[in-house]
Amino acid sequence: MSQVQKYNGQDADIQLWTFPGGIHPPERKAPANQEPIRRFPLADEFIIPLRQHIGALSEVQVSVGDHVRKGDLLSAPGIEHGLPVHAPTSGEIIEIGEFPLNHPSGLSGPGIRLRSDHEDTWGQRHPLPDYRNQSHLTVLEHLQRMGIAGLGGAGFPTARKVAGARGIDCLIINGAECEPYIAADDRLMREHAAEIVRGSLILQWMTHASSILIAIEDNKPEAIAAMREAVAQTREQLSAEQQSDFVLKVVVIPTKYPSGGERQLIQILTGKQVPAHGLPADIGILMHNTGTAWAICRAIEHGEPLLERVVTLTGESIGSPCTAWVPLGTPVQHVLAHVDFTPEAQQRVIIGGPMMGFTLPHLQVPVIKTTNCILAPTRKELPPAGQEMPCIRCGACADVCPASLLPQQLYWLANAQDYDGLKAHHLADCIECGACAYVCPSEIPLVQYYRQAKAEMREQAIEHHKAEIARQRFEARQARLEREKEERLERHAQAAKAREEALAARKQQAEQRSASGTTDDAMPDANSDPVASAVARAKARKAEREAARNEESSAVTGTDTVQAQDPKKAAVAAAVARAKARKEAQAAAQKDTETNTEASTPEDKKKAAVAAAVARAKARKAAKQKDEDS
Amino acid sequence: MSFFIASSPHHHMRRNTADLMRLVLLAMVPGVLAQWYFFGWGVILQIALAISVALAAEALCLLARNREASSGLRDYTAVVTAALLAISIPPLAPWWVIVIGTLFSIVIVKHLFGGVGHNIFNPAMAGYVLLLISFPAQMTSWLPPVTIAHELPGFWDSVRLLLFGFTGDGYSLEQIRHVDTGAMLDAVVMATPLDHIKTELAQGFTLSEAKGAVIFQGVAGSGWQWVNLAYLAGGLYLLKQRVISWHIPGALLGTLAVFALLGAVFAPDQLPNVDIHLFSGATMLAAFFIATDPVSAATSTRGKLIYAALIGLLIYVIRTWGGYPDAVAFAVLLANLCVPVIDQYTKPTAYGHHEERS
Amino acid sequence: MSWVLGIIALSVLALVAGLILGFAAIRFRVEGDPIVEQIDQILPQTQCGQCGYPGCRPYAQAIADGDEINKCPPGGQATIDRLADLLGREAKPLDAAHGAEDVKKVAVIREDECIGCTKCIQACPVDAIIGATRQMHTVIADECTGCDLCVEPCPVDCIDMLPLPTKPERWTWNLEQIPVQNITDAAATTETSERGPA
Structure with missing residues (x-):
């Protein structure tokens, strides 16, 4: 099937296992893997999306017009550990806004546009060559600051992955690259084997793993040879103590798709399965891509952030297929312009490989950290899916499923939107590798069904969660309104009582007065009587007012801290009064110095705007009323 | 474009x-x-x-x-x-x-x-x-x-x-x-070999007497054995082309052969031997072309084995004790009925769920 | 006399069976959620009041008391189907008198027009608007249920109900909806689609 020469050597001392299912699609790694990794001229403009990976958004730290140098931070890590992004080259920030994302949806997201000055001048670099004398935390923070993310699949921030893993026994460097066409890791291993090995050693130092296994599929004999040599050289350089500390080994695994899947590769190398809903770390394993190991090495030894990656450019619509170093943020269009891209009438441009990649709706999409391949096949080379036929329950999909699921059962359930059934059949464990759809004789786009069902289930969960919160908020509000009503009633009652008391006091005094008769001492009494009553009245009024104010304030803020707010409010009022006074004084001063009598202060403007808005609204309402009447 | x-x-x-x-x-x-x-x-x-x-x-x-x-x-x-x-x-x-x-x-x-x-x-x-x-x-x-x-x-x-x-x-x-x-x-209406054996055995003749009839030239009845061999060849072609997997024909023929062998060991004169069971009637057609119909068969590998073994067993039982000389159709339909149950109990354990099972 | 015996035997049997059933009803009783709770769980909790009740919980109570199940436009047909399923009633189409099913929306205050009257704050059933008297108000988009109740009280009409934008992480794989670029000549490409389809 493949014209690639297979590696024949045997690794006697490591037992290999296998995973169920799997397929052997035509590999077609050549011709893209034949020549050294190329480098194209810089693009004029770069689009750097703020989110290139799973995780929270990072915060922009530059503004339009800023000149940045290569490697400068463009964004700071977000609150929830979003990875920072860096300037891929030197130039000027010309826009911060929404740009098309490198995402199957074709949607837009926040990003930064940078115009290259074609100088490519480096900014300040901070290498950490003596990382062994640093704390783990320092190294992790360094990797986070360098924007290192997994270059293999989902682009998970590396520092977080390493930090979250404890009790690691085995570190696996994934060089399987099982998907057809893709040759980025293949070329990287051939040309930068030593750096990959050094990166692996850094990972070993951080995790204290007792073995490093570099797994490569046997259809990449040159890469295997290069890595073997690098491993042998590194081993010589290591001290005897280090040598006995851990095992460092290249493991050759049989070619079978999807052996490069994290969970599948773990099963091949250890025979163990990562528990469902668990992480590889749960069974003492940490896996990183070869590209990630390379990036770690560059970040530590040279202080280079993750600014570029190897991208495979292949497919028969590309005249000169190759692999290339592409700065992150380079538009796909720029890359394709350098490889004799001659599109056909209905061209598919696929980001990723033929099994799991997604198609682009246009080419103004930037290359990001996870872009390992741009595949532009002709219709003859990879014919589009045929007409979907009814499932004949042949079970071919179940035979090839690497997760031992029942794809056809999932298909029926997804069609019936039976989400409970899908959960019971472990849809969540589907890795969307596409093996089932590859073999399906009815050409059913099974993966698409699963993805939609997964998305629908996720939406339902989110909606349910939101509804739950809304319900709680609604109930809390109802309770608050109820409580406030009661408090109001109580205050009214108190005020009424105060009034009654005052009345009673007056009456009493009147009685006293009438009882004491019209004596001289009566004068002060008569004087004090209206004073007392006035005080009582004022008190009552004040209580009422306060009640009303409390009511209003609590309606606004929805808190119980009525008492605490009063002094604050007074302070605010005082501040406002002060500000007003100052403003008036200023205005007066201005009037004095300037002869300009128009003096439309912002306040006036605002007032005018409000008046206008009210008038508008009234007019609109009137019109509506009219409409309804007629 | x-x-x-x-x-x-x-x-x-x-x-x-x-x-x-x-x-x-x-x-x-x-x-x-x-x-x-x-x-x-x-x-x-x-x-x-x-x-x-x-x-x-x-x-x-x-x-x-x-x-x-x-x-x-x-x-x-x-x-x-x-x-x-x-x-x-x-x-x-x-x-x-x-x-x-x-x-x-x-x-x-x-x-x-x-x-x-x-x-x-x-x-x-x-x-x-x-x-x-x-x-x-x-x-x-x-x-x-x-x-x-x-x-x-x-x-x-x-x-x-x-x-x-x-x-x-x-x-x-x-x-x-x-x-x-x-x-x-x-005077005898020409019957298939299986029919003939059934009639003869029912009348009290022994197997060897029944096999003495003229239609039993060769292994399992003249003509019939060649037809079966031809279907076997076709079936092997399907196997080679990976249109069908070995599980269904293998389990079906294996089960039938095992039971036929047991019968032949314990009652050599009353029950037909393996050769007759395998190469007469519609056995090969059933094993490679009928039982392998994907729609009505079980889907998982283990399920296929159980399903086909059930067919093999039923064929043997109906041929030996049932009222009809051949039994493929009945056996297949009965097994079809069992498919949902078989599928339910032979679900493969999904990746990462082994601990839940044990 | 055999018929007397028969009657006695049947009576005894009926008695025994009755006792067993009675015992089972008490012993194996399943304590389910009260039906109102279950209905409330299905309703979308928009608290919009389009059903004619002041919130989802009152409507759940009303359904439990026998009201129609097709008065909830935000929930749409999916909610009606689930309610029908739960209550064993017939799933009807949405009652048009209470409104039509619509895309998810979120309230947005045009902040420069807001006069700070707090009326919308008082109208919001889930306290999703913050602000103070004569201060600009704003909507907590994550908490907004899109119920529409704040729009009417606003004296200056500065609240818009905008459709919720689709985010990549909440995209539901509708490949058909992706706008595809048609390219006729290369020059036009860079010109018109510098930013791509928004």
Whole structure:
């Protein structure tokens, strides 16, 4: 099937296992893997999306017009550990806004546009060559600051992955690259084997793993040879103590798709399965891509952030297929312009490989950290899916499923939107590798069904969660309104009582007065009587007012801290009064110095705007009323 | 130009249902040729008749169900069903037998249950069972193979027999079956080897006495063994082409052989031996072409083994103790009934869920 | 006399069976959620009041008391189907008198026009608007249920109900909806689609 020469050597001392299912699609790694990794001229403009990976958004730290140098931070890590992004080259920030994302949806997201000055001048670099004398935390923070993310699949921030893993026994460097066409890791291993090995050693130092296994599929004999040599050289350089500390080994695994899947590769190398809903770390394993190991090495030894990656450019619509170093943020269009891209009438441009990649709706999409391949096949080379036929329950999909699921059962359930059934059949464990759809004789786009069902289930969960919160908020509000009503009633009652008391006091005094008769001492009494009553009245009024104010304030803020707010409010009022006074004084001063009598202060403007808005609204309402009447 | 949006995977093995069905039809050719050689033109005529009826019925059903008829017809599933039914019935059965059987298979068993992929029962075998219990006389009127009969009705005589029940010379089917058997078996209606053994054993004869009959030239009945070998060859071709996996034929034949062997060990004179069970009747056809029908079979690997072993066991039980000489159709239908249960209990454990099970 | 015996035997049997059933009803009683809770769980909790009740919980109570199940436009047909399923009633189409099913929306205050009257704050059933008297108000988009109740009280009409934008992480794989670029000549490409389809 493949014209690639297979590696024949045997690794006697490591037992290999296998995973169920799997397929052997035509590999077609050549011709893209034949020549050294190329480098194209810089693009004029770069689009750097703020989110290139799973995780929270990072915060922009530059503004339009800023000149940045290569490697400068463009964004700071977000609150929830979003990875920072860096300037891929030197130039000027010309826009911060929404740009098309490198995402199957074709949607837009926040990003930064940078115009290259074609100088490519480096900014300040901070290498950490003596990382062994640093704390783990320092190294992790360094990797986070360098924007290192997994270059293999989902682009998970590396520092977080390493930090979250404890009790690691085995570190696996994934060089399987099982998907057809893709040759980025293949070329990287051939040309930068030593750096990959050094990166692996850094990972070993951080995790204290007792073995490093570099797994490569046997259809990449040159890469295997290069890595073997690098491993042998590194081993010589290591001290005897280090040598006995851990095992460092290249493991050759049989070619079978999807052996490069994290969970599948773990099963091949250890025979163990990562528990469902668990992480590889749960069974003492940490896996990183070869590209990630390379990036770690560059970040530590040279202080280079993750600014570029190897991208495979292949497919028969590309005249000169190759692999290339592409700065992150380079538009796909720029890359394709350098490889004799001659599109056909209905061209598919696929980001990723033929099994799991997604198609682009246009080419103004930037290359990001996870872009390992741009595949532009002709219709003859990879014919589009045929007409979907009814499932004949042949079970071919179940035979090839690497997760031992029942794809056809999932298909029926997804069609019936039976989400409970899908959960019971472990849809969540589907890795969307596409093996089932590859073999399906009815050409059913099974993966698409699963993805939609997964998305629908996720939406339902989110909606349910939101509804739950809304319900709680609604109930809390109802309770608050109820409580406030009661408090109001109580205050009214108190005020009424105060009034009654005052009345009673007056009456009493009147009685006293009438009882004491019209004596001289009566004068002060008569004087004090209206004073007392006035005080009582004022008190009552004040209580009422306060009640009303409390009511209003609590309606606004929805808190119980009525008492605490009063002094604050007074302070605010005082501040406002002060500000007003100052403003008036200023205005007066201005009037004095300037002869300009128009003096439309912002306040006036605002007032005018409000008046206008009210008038508008009234007019609109009137019109509506009219409409309804007629 | 424009860009084309598609969902992954963008690569496909490109062997669709129609391709698989065409391969199945191709694999049937040696068996059909053997049947044609030993039993004459009848089988070819039956296949032709069955396929035309099946295609017409399929088209009408699809139209009635508001489905696109052209794509439904192009998947060849109806053709395979019709061909399987046609080669299962006696080659010179009257024309209306195959027409009724095919209509029942396509309309009732297949489309009333929801069309391709939704039928619980193997349509061909359900049709066969309907015919067998409705028209027992027509359905057991097998011709003697050419090795005994020496002369089979020619093409036009076969057509006349099928359509009108008489040859050009005015012989009926019954007369042909009697006349040609020669003096030795003059009084005996020519039966299939399995039928013959059943009758003989029921009358108290031993197996060796029964096998002394003229139809038992060779291993498992003259003619029949070659037909079975031809279907075996076709089946091996399907295996090689990976159209079917070894699990169903392997488990079916294995189970049947084991039980036949046990029977032969414990009652060598009363129960037929392995060779007869494997190479007579419709055993090979069942193992490679009928039980492997994906729609009505179990899906998981373990499920397939259980399903096929069940068929093998049922074939043996019905052949030995049942009222019918051959048992493939009944065994397959009974196993079809068990498929949902088998599938339920042979679900593979999904990745990462092993601990939940244990 | 055999019929007397028969009657006695049947009576005894009935008694025994009755006792067993009675015992089982008490012993194996399933304590389910009260039906109102279950209905409330299905309702979308928009608290919009389009059903004619002041919130989802009151409507759940009303349904439990026998009201129609097709008065909830935000929930749409999916909610009606689930309610029908739960209550064993017939699933009807949405009652048009209470409104039509619509896309998810979120309230947005045009902040420069807001006069700070707090009326919308008082109208919001889930306290999703913050602000103070004569201060600009704003909507907490994550908490907004899109109920529409704040729009009417606003004296200056500065609240818009905008459809919720689709985010990549909440995209539901509708490949058909992706706008595809048609390219006729290369020059036009860079010109018109510098930013791509928004």
